[in-house]
Amino acid sequence: MIKVTLLHFGFEDYTVELANSLVKYVDLTLIHPEKLSNVCSNVLDSKIRVINFQKPRIRDPRNLLSMNSMIRIIKDIQPDILHVQETNDPWYDWTLLLNKMPPLVTTIHDVFRHPGDNMPVFGSEYTRRISFYRSQQLIVHTNQLRKILIEQFRIPPDRVNVVPHGELGSLYQRRGSQSLQTREPYTLLFFGRIFPYKGLQYLLEAMPLIAECIPEVKLIIAGKGENIKHYFPNGYDEKRYEIINDFIPLEEVCNLFQRSTITVLPYIEASQSGVAALSYGMGTLVVASDIGGLSEIVQHKKDGLLVPPCDVRSLADAIISLLSDRYLQQKMQTAALARCHQDLNWSNIAAQTVQIYQRQIDMQKKN
The missing domain is CATH 3.40.50.2000 (Glycogen Phosphorylase B;)
Structure with missing residues (x-):
């Protein structure tokens, strides 16, 4: 050996x-x-x-x-x-x-x-x-x-x-609480270190466009990095945004992914993504920028959706199409979980x- x-x-x-x-x-x-x-x-x-x-x-x-x-x-x-x-x-x-x-x-x-x-x-x-x-x-x-x-x-x-x-979902499920969180049908998750290359600004610009079609949409922003206040100079609607601008304890990570229907990765640069790996293992859908390593990790229209980076309209449209179609959600979730038993x-x-x-x-x- x-x-x-x-x-x-x-x-x-x-x-x-x-x-x-x-x-x-x-x-x-x-x-x-x-x-x-x-x-x-x-x-x-x-x-x-x-x-x-x-x-x-x-x-x-x-x-x-x-x-x-x-x-x-x-x-x-x-x-x-x-x-x-x-x-x-x-x-x-x-x-x-x-x-x-x-x-x-x-x-x-x-x-x-x-x-x-x-x-x-x-x-x-x-x-x-x-x-x-x-x-x-x-x-x-x-x-x-x-x-x-x-x-x-x-x-x-x-x-x-x-x-x-x-995939990292099974690891965080072992670390998380035993009680399962209810999936919130219109909740988005932006998770991880908050730096400019993560493209949070484009997701925030897309949110009003999404809300026009889906008034119930909500975004959780969870992670440490930049001061979140400069993204919201005039404050924010607490019903629309849930912000945890801090290190997320390991045992709480699972709850965030279980609650969310889509993890959004609007990155402007990417080599690979542990967040995508975590999302797949948790059964949380992925919408990501078609850039760098994300283009290889997310299989477009099979287990997630890819959009051009920095394209606010395309990002909004992809999220709207996925939140509006329960059949598509189930199809992509099944494909993502299947990959967790294959290449992931x-x-x-x-x-x-x-x-x-x-x-x-x-x-x-x-x-």
Whole structure:
């Protein structure tokens, strides 16, 4: 059995679900900073060995000691494969550059920082490229990201693998309350970090157009980021908008998706989307911009609707058509849930990932 060490500094949801399925195929050890223990502990398979290490804040020079501790743990395990979830931590990147590592597989969730994201880690846009070149195999979630790595970063095509982002609904259902929320037939959800690239302004411009046809429509805006007040300089109608401009506790996320009929992703830039993955697993319909990785995740008119980015009229029309047609809703919801048992299923994703591990091990033996 392949001995795998899975290391992550974030992307907890993805890592938890991947680990829970990988442990069926490999001898798995999960390593992460101690601060992530509470998020992961209650939802991880008990067969997974978990090792924590202390990780200070990014600007703390004690990170040197932290990285030394991490390296010692990896060397003690002696894995056949070290699989790392993309990190924006320059301390890890320099550690990767200066140390001999086991055969390395890295999952890259976002090749570039999103436009308007005002929370960058100093220097990470440059240092994180170290992982692109030091990894024997890279995993991305869309063909668009694969093309960028091959064409712009000159990564050999045989080192870049496309593996879909699995559904996250089942994870949040395990975390959520046991009582099911009633689906509100005219409620929309905008969920996640609120930054300009998420295109919230276009959804807000579309709301009056939607309300002309569907007076009962309501929008929940849930997430932290920009100050929401600049979107509503004159205040807002509390019957039309429910705003939670804060971090959403994990156990409450499930309720928001269960209540909502449609999750709206009016993004102006996208690489992939955990929000779409969560929506599919919760049976919540998706209307999204036809841009970047969203164009590959959402199958237009099958399990969701795609609209041109920044096109307020098209966005409104798509939402109106879906809210007005119960048969179409049921058809798309059935298709979305079916995908959760197919390409978005974690067992299938883990099996594909193990094939990448095995291919790299076979290549190492030949060399």
